[in-house]
Amino acid sequence: MKRFKPALILVVLILFVQGCVSVPTFRSYKRGEYTSLEKLCSKYGIDYNFRVFYEDIRLKNKYLDAYLKLGSNYILVNSRVVEFPVKVAYDRGSILVPYGFKEYLENLFVRQKSLTAYLPSSVSIKRIVIDPGHGGKDPGAISPWGLKEKTVNLDIAIRLKRMLEKKGFKVFLTRTGDYFVSLKNRVKFARWKKADLFISVHANANHSRSMRGMEVYYLSRRFTDPESKALAAAENLCEQEKITLTYRLKKIVGDMLNVENRRESLLLCRSILKEAKSMGIKTRRAIGAPFYVLKYNYMPAVLVETGYLTNKHEERMFRNKFYRTQIAQSIAEGVYYFVKELNRPRIVSR
Ligand SMILES: [Zn+2]
Numbered sequence: 001m002k003r004f005k006p007a008l009i010l011v012v013l014i015l016f017v018q019g020c021v022s023v024p025t026f027r028s029y030k031r032g033e034y035t036s037l038e039k040l041c042s043k044y045g046i047d048y049n050f051r052v053f054y055e056d057i058r059l060k061n062k063y064l065d066a067y068l069k070l071g072s073n074y075i076l077v078n079s080r081v082v083e084f085p086v087k088v089a090y091d092r093g094s095i096l097v098p099y100g101f102k103e104y105l106e107n108l109f110v111r112q113k114s115l116t117a118y119l120p121s122s123v124s125i126k127r128i129v130i131d132p133g134h135g136g137k138d139p140g141a142i143s144p145w146g147l148k149e150k151t152v153n154l155d156i157a158i159r160l161k162r163m164l165e166k167k168g169f170k171v172f173l174t175r176t177g178d179y180f181v182s183l184k185n186r187v188k189f190a191r192w193k194k195a196d197l198f199i200s201v202h203a204n205a206n207h208s209r210s211m212r213g214m215e216v217y218y219l220s221r222r223f224t225d226p227e228s229k230a231l232a233a234a235e236n237l238c239e240q241e242k243i244t245l246t247y248r249l250k251k252i253v254g255d256m257l258n259v260e261n262r263r264e265s266l267l268l269c270r271s272i273l274k275e276a277k278s279m280g281i282k283t284r285r286a287i288g289a290p291f292y293v294l295k296y297n298y299m300p301a302v303l304v305e306t307g308y309l310t311n312k313h314e315e316r317m318f319r320n321k322f323y324r325t326q327i328a329q330s331i332a333e334g335v336y337y338f339v340k341e342l343n344r345p346r347i348v349s350r
Contacts (some may be wrong), residue, residue: 033086035102037095044109050095057088057095063109068097075101077108079264125300125339127170129195131293132157133202133303136180141205143309143318149203150178152318156306157201159328167336183292190299197268198301199331200293203318205310212311213284214327216272217303218265219294262288264300264342271341272304272334279330282307282314304331 037057041048046061055070067076073087075097084098132153134140140149154175161171172193174186181189190198204215269286277283294301306327307314317323 033099034089034096035099037097040097040102040105044105064105068095070095073098077104124343125169125196127172127193127195128164128197128199128335129172129174129190129193130157130161130164131174131186131190131198131200133200135175135178138180141203141309143205143315144209145312145315147309147315147318149205149309152203152306152309152324153201154178155321156324156328156331159325160199160201160331163328163332164335167332169335184296186293187296190301195299197335198293198299199335200291200301200303201331202303202305204305204308206308207310209310209312212308212314213282214273214276214307214330215284215305216269216286217289217291217294217305218269218286219262219288219290219301265294265302267341268300268302268334268338271338272302272331275333275337276327276330279326281326281330 037048040046041059044061046059046064048060049058051057057068057070059066059068065078068088070088070090073084075082075084075088082101082104084100086098088098089096132150134150134153136150138150140153142148154177157173158176161173164171172189172195174189175181186200204211266286266288273283273286289303291303294303307318309315309318
């Protein structure tokens with residue numbers, strides 16, 4: 001158990017007095033809304049690490065890996081973002097956590113203790129949202145021979161849904177026909193469905209007609225590749241609405257995504273590409289890019305650019321339903337092996 005050094009507390013207090021740390025004070029809260037983190041940790045044998053200047057706390061024990069941020073009511077618990085009615089606060093040398101968090105942990109520990117020493121992975125993926133890109137007034141890319149991206153995306157997505165359902169997943173589509181859905185609503189839909197995984201399906205276009213192959217994208221806040229930058233701009237083009245998250249919340253969510261979901265998304269990208277390659281589909285690479293649907297999802301999320309509509313060969317393939325089935329199959333297999341790998345039992349050492 002870590003104890004604060006008095007000097008450290010002093011630094012925090014000075015920051016408070018100067019108003020640098022914009023954390024609400026305890027006095028403004030009602031009784032019963034909070035519990036002390038220190039007490040909670042000693043009761044359950046949780047180690048914690050408080051980084052003063054980052055204003056974040058990492059909690060760890062045999063059953064738990066949690067990430068908290070002062071001033072946020074979102075807590076990352078075993079790879080899941082959980083929302084609480086009150087924010088993590090700091091008062092006179094104590095970190096105060098929402099009372100609901102204590103109850104959440106109690107439940108979690110009761111459930112976990114009934115298991116053996118072999119624990120499943122903290123992530124269990126059951127619910128998947130598939131997002132066929134574009135639709136309605138937004139056709140997406142159009143091939144020189146008249147094939148529309150929105151049509152290809154939806155067809156592949158429907159096939160993919162059926163395949164994943166056969167594998168036992170619960171699957172939802174952000175659109176089931178040719179109509180417009182805003183990017184914001186696609187993200188909202190995934191959160192509403194409590195998705196564990198988000199897969200956006202697209203088809204690519206390029207001024208170079210020789211360009212072909214499947215690409216899979218994961219979230220990256222930094223991106224250097226000018227091609228993926230241009231693509232992200234094109235895919236996000238139809239979006240006029242701005243998500244109404246405060247800067248602070250955006251940053252918190254961004255940090256959380258960086259910690260957990262990015263790594264998983266990258267693994268999923270690789271898994272999909274591996275399966276596609278083994279089926280003889282031309283593949284290109286896994287790339288990080290800041291697509292809207294990837295950025296504002298609270299779960300592992302990937303965007304599949306299934307191929308190039310501007311390539312004559314691939315465009316002809318896209319018109320063939322067996323090829324579209326094969327594309328869907330490669331994504332489904334990629335997801336299946338990715339989840340299997342995540343759920344592989346691991347020996348937990350303390
Ligand atoms: Zn697209």
